[in-house]
Amino acid sequence: MRFSTSSVALRAFHGESRLEAARSERRWWPGLAPVRLAIFVGTMNINAQSVMVATLAKSLMNLGYELEVIAFVDGQANDILENICHVNIVSPQSLKSIHWSKYNAVLLSSLEGKRVISILMQEPFQFLPVVWLIHEDALGQLLRNPELHQSIPNHIEDWRTHFNASTYVVFPDSYLPLLHSALDTGNFLVISGSPVDIWATKRYGSSHTRESIRNHYGSKYDDVVVLVVGSYLFFDELPWDFASVLHASAPHIMDMAKTKNLGVQFIFLCGNDTDAYNSAFQELASHMGFPVGSVKHFSMAHDIRNLLVFADIVLYGSLREEPVFPPLLLRSMASEIPIIVPNLTVITKYITDGIHGFLFNADDPSTMVSAFTRILGDKKISAAAYSVALEGKLLSRNMLAYDCITAHVMLLESVLHYPSYAKLPSPVSKVQERTWLWEPFETKATLENSSLEDDSHLLTRMIDNLVGESHENNQTIYSDSNDTSLYDYPSLSDWNDLSEVEIFEDIERREIEEASFFLPFLIDERVERPLLSWDEVYKNARKSERLRPEGNERDEGELERTGQPVCVYEIYSGEGAWPFLHHGSLYRGITLSKGGRRPRSDDVDAVTRLSVLDNPYYRDRLCEFGAMFSIANRIDTVHKLPWIGFQSWEAAGRKVSLSESAEETLEETMTSKNHEDVIYYWAPMDVDQTSNFWSMCDQLNAGRCRILFEDAFRTMYGLPEGVAALPPMPNDGDYWSTLHSWVMPTPSFLKFIMFSRMFVDSLHSLNMNSTDPASCLLGASQSEKSHCYCRVLEVLVNVWAYHSGMMMAYLNPTTGEITEQHHLDERSEMWVKFFNFTHLRSMDEDLAEEADDGMHPGDDQWLWPLTGQVFWSGIADREREEKYIKKLDKKLKNKVKLLERQKSGYKQKPLGQ
Known part of the structure; x- marks a missing residue:
């Protein structure tokens, strides 16, 4: 190659x-x-x-x-x-x-x-x-x-x-x-x-002798070896710069060597080691005026450390400007060898003529002769040249460190x-x-x-x-793609089939009363179908097995959760978060990546349950809150327990997930008979003595948390400008919740989601009405802007719990100790009227009526209908009426068929006649 x-x-x-x-x-x-x-x-x-x-x-x-x-x-x-x-x-x-x-x-x-x-x-x-x-x-x-x-x-x-x-x-x-x-x-x-060149040169030089290397390369002990190097930028090109430099100076150098009775050998490090390049180089060298046998060539891939051990002079022959200081020149200086270099900008920035090296005019290569005159002494290398080489070595150690x-x-x-x-x-x-x-x-x-x-x-x-x-990974991928016998590992099509199963079960629960539901399946069994491949037969067999009630076995985790009072849904996105998730009856995963569930688990696919999450724009802006919206959407199809909880996958990474003792405490508390409207949380917000809730929120949201929260709250409730719209949050030294790590009664969760959907829609409308809808005032970095609402929504549960009158309790994730926070009897400024469930339900029904009546035609940016169910009493009345009309229509059709059969059909004669 x-x-x-x-x-x-x-x-x-x-x-x-x-x-x-x-x-x-x-x-x-x-x-x-x-x-x-x-x-x-x-x-x-x-x-x-x-x-x-x-x-x-x-x-x-x-x-x-x-x-x-x-x-x-x-x-x-x-x-x-x-x-x-x-x-x-x-x-x-x-x-x-x-x-x-x-x-x-x-x-x-x-x-x-x-x-x-x-x-x-x-x-x-x-x-x-x-x-x-x-x-x-x-x-x-x-x-x-x-x-x-x-x-x-x-x-x-x-x-x-x-x-x-x-x-x-x-x-x-x-x-x-x-x-x-x-x-x-x-x-x-x-x-x-990089110090790599300096370090490598020092270590190699200390472990190899000059004499042994010279003997290996066939150079005499008294010869003056001139190593000619150039730039890596012209890797495969013929060294025309070398030719122009040496053609102008080689005769003078050879004459000088004869005068001083010195043997001179030139070693060129350039190009590659192909036969074509070698022949072209030898032809070029023959025109430079060197005696036969005085020139050797090595490719740029050759180990230069060997050459630097026995070289007496290093000549840098490239005359074109370069962006960085030549690394080969730096190695030469570190080897304490006198260097002859052109006065290029990148070189004169560091090298002073006569102190660290010997410079010549790049526009006049013949000036290189004077450099050789200063280096060559009567016997070999002059003392002045050795002194310059030493200064160059000392300079090279840290010359480029700062840059x-x-x-x-x-x-x-x-x-x-x-x-x-x-x-x-x-x-x-x-x-x-x-x-x-x-x-x-x-x-x-x-x-x-x-x-x-x-x-x-x-x-x-x-x-x-x-x-x-790498080979093992390639083999694994190859075998997985060709071996159809390894069916224990779910593929993407398996997850798609499972998604279809969940949709089927949802429809079955709602329409089980209709006897005609299974008729299409009976008809399909009587239709002649073309022959299929074995892969298609296998896929259809697995799919039909899942669709049959007797073949749809329940997951081990689902069986373990039977009879449990609570389930904590761990929110994650992608395979990288799998090691941070838990197993067992207390937990169930919910993924924000479509088809990204863990194998052999009953994790919930949030994208399948809530289609708006299939849009990367909304999925990124809602973050883990989107998983909560998906669970709340037709919650009876996925969660039937009295308590519900959530936990971010990051809780384990930040060492704030529940220990075994804390899990036992939580389950024991849930199984007790006396239940209050309470939220238990275990990932506290890191608030110092100089900060309060809203200042912390500002620090997480580009300094605009309270401003945007107040505007969204005002828009949500239609409050006039003169009325305060920022719910007060006390600075009493107690903990607040973060990382979506909490547990509350399931009915309270649905109320919280009802409030959150309207708040998120109001917050989103503010951004859509801005001059640049793609921007985000709540983010300082590009990553924060793409996840615009995430950090506000992470602390939203605190505002809801505090002002709705819920009891708030901190569960120590290590010890399991439970301590009440922000005591109810000490809450002096609670905005209960804004968090009253009757009021919120009325607002929710008004929005549902607007959506049902199509009052926002063509408005694809209206977020509220996309985050959950749209339901109000008018929808129930219309569905009841439509169902009644269908029932009457069905009776009428059956009656007409019966009359037609009586009129034109065969009448059996009475027995005995």
């Missing part, structure tokens, strides 16, 4: 800083929590990646971010990183149990990040910004192996899918993107200056969504780190050859494991 120059190498990052945009909004409300970042490192060995991660983490922490480093394997870098931020050692199997939604972005600093990407590709994590840092060429070299592609089908497609799931894939130089070009989907970036750190910070500022509750960090201009954290790592580093080999073996073993996992 050949690689050619790709536009990715020249692709620059010019993203706008979302942090500056957030600052320009002038957020007047205080932030609740810092922006959280996760950095996955795979292993915690002492290596260049750890140096970079530690330095970047320190910079981000100083700017005000909160970081957590996640690794599979503990190592010597652990205590260094623990002095900077929190470190979490996990197993690959426990990655699914990490609450990824608590982070605002994820940085991956290892190829093992592929396992993390596999999880973040699933709902509800798929919109989390991910930046993947690729430091090694191991995967790129693997992509060049054609045998692997034949043995493992879809290998490249699998890696490309994971690369595409990242927001950006960042490389430290332009060579690595070329190796990985088969995986490029437009999100590759190059940020130069590299700030580039990564700027990249994060462009991909991060800064939510309303976030404490905005300091901008990139406040970065203080100018050097890499070499000292703690170099103190621990063991610069021995055996250690290097161990690192190489670890990387090889990691790649093999990832390739093996």
Whole structure:
């Protein structure tokens, strides 16, 4: 496989800083929590990646971010990183149990990040910004192996899918993107200056001798070896820049070497290793004026570390401007080799002539002769050249550190969504780190050859494991798609069939009294049908088995809930939330992803029960409240217990889900005979002493919670402008509920939903009447704007419970202790009249009458009819009348048929006549 120059190498990052945009909004409300970042490192060995991660983490922490480093394997870098931020050692199997939604972005600093990407590709994590840092060429070299592609089908497609799931894939130089070009989907970036080159050069040089490498390459000990390197940007092109430079200076250099009695050998690192390129290069070299045997050629894929060990001079022969400092030049400086470089802008920014290197005029290549004059001494390399090389080495250690750190910070500022509750960090201009954290790592580093080999073996073993996992996944997908005997694992068609079953059961309950209901099925059995394939026969057999009452077995969870007083519906969206859900008689899942139910469960499909949730716009804006609307819609078909509860999947991730003792307490309380109108909740709102309910709501909703809530409340009840419309909420130090984690009597739940439907419709109408209906005043970031109403609806139950006169009780999720909150006898400002059920029912019937009479023709934005049942007394009267008319019409038709039969039909003669 050949690689050619790709536009990715020249692709620059010019993203706008979302942090500056957030600052320009002038957020007047205080932030609740810092922006959280996760950095996955795979292993915690002492290596260049750890140096970079530690330095970047320190910079981000100083700017005000909160970081957590996640690794599979503990190592010597652990205590260094623990002095900077929190470190979490996990197993690959426990990655699914990490609450990824608590982070605002994820940085991956290892190829093992592929396992993390596999999880973040699933709902509800798929919109989390991910930046993947690729430091090694191991995967790129693997992509060049054609045998692997034949043995493992879809290998490249699998890696490309994971690369595409990242927001950006960042490389430290332009060579690595070329190796990985088969995986490029437009999100590759190059940020130069990584300490990888410096670290690798130092470790390799300390474990290899100059003499042994020279002997290996056939160079004499006294020869002056000039290594000619160029840019990765022109990977496969012939080195015409080299030719122009050396054609003008080679004769003078050879004459100088003869005068000083020095042997000179030129080694060119350029192009590829194909026969066509080699022949073209040899022809080009013959025109440069070099003696036979004084020129050698190696491809750009060759290990440059060997060449740098025994090279005496490094000549940079590319004369075209480049976007970043050449990585090969940085490695040469780190090897303490005198460098001869053109005066390109990106080079003169860091290199001073005669101090860190020797410059020549890029427009006049013949000026390179003077550089060689200053380097070559009487015997070999001059003392001045060695002094310059030493200064260059010292400069190279941290020359690009600040630029590299700030580039990564700027990249994060462009991909991060800064939510309303976030404490905005300091901008990139406040970065203080100018050097890499070499000292703690170099103190621990063991610069021995055996250690290097161990690192190489670890990387090889990691790649093999990832390739093996990719192969297993492909095999699993292939077998699942071809093996029709594995029927224990539901497919999408199975879920669709189950949805049809639920719809059928709903219709059957409502129309069971009509005897003609089963007539079409009897007729269908007598119709001749064409022959079907075995797959179609199997599918129809399973479907008919489910439709038959005797074959529709009840789920184990449903059987366990029989006789239970309460069921807690755990709201989730996507496969990524499955590890956070519970099992047992107390819980039942409800998914907001169509067809995304857990296998072998009786989870409820919210989209099937409420069609408005099939629209991504409304599903995103309602969030978990949409699941409550779906349960309330014809609730008797799914819930028949006296108590009902809900819990977000995030409760387990945030460590506020119920313990076993708390579950027992809840069930015992529900089974007691004395029931009050009470709500039990166990995920408290984090309110500090300086904040109250509405200020907290403001901090979660771009500072506009109370304003929008008041406007929606005013619109809902038709209150005039001069009348207060914001229900007062006390600051008495008690808890409020969040995360939709509560239990209340089922009748109270239906009243709450009746109120909520009207409130959501009023809130939605305000947004639709704005100048930009697609915008959202309740969100600061793009993610919050797409989930516009979610954070207000999350705390709406508190307003309802407090002002409707419900008893409010906090259930400690750990101990199970129940304590009453906001005591009824201490509530001095309750707006009971607005939450009176009779009044709300009257409002609900008025809206139903409007919908039934078609008073909003063509208004697709009217949300209220879409969130549940539309019912008022007129509908019941009309249905009763229509049913009565149908009954009379049926009697009349039967009577007419009987009369016609009597008139024209056969009359049996009486017996005996």
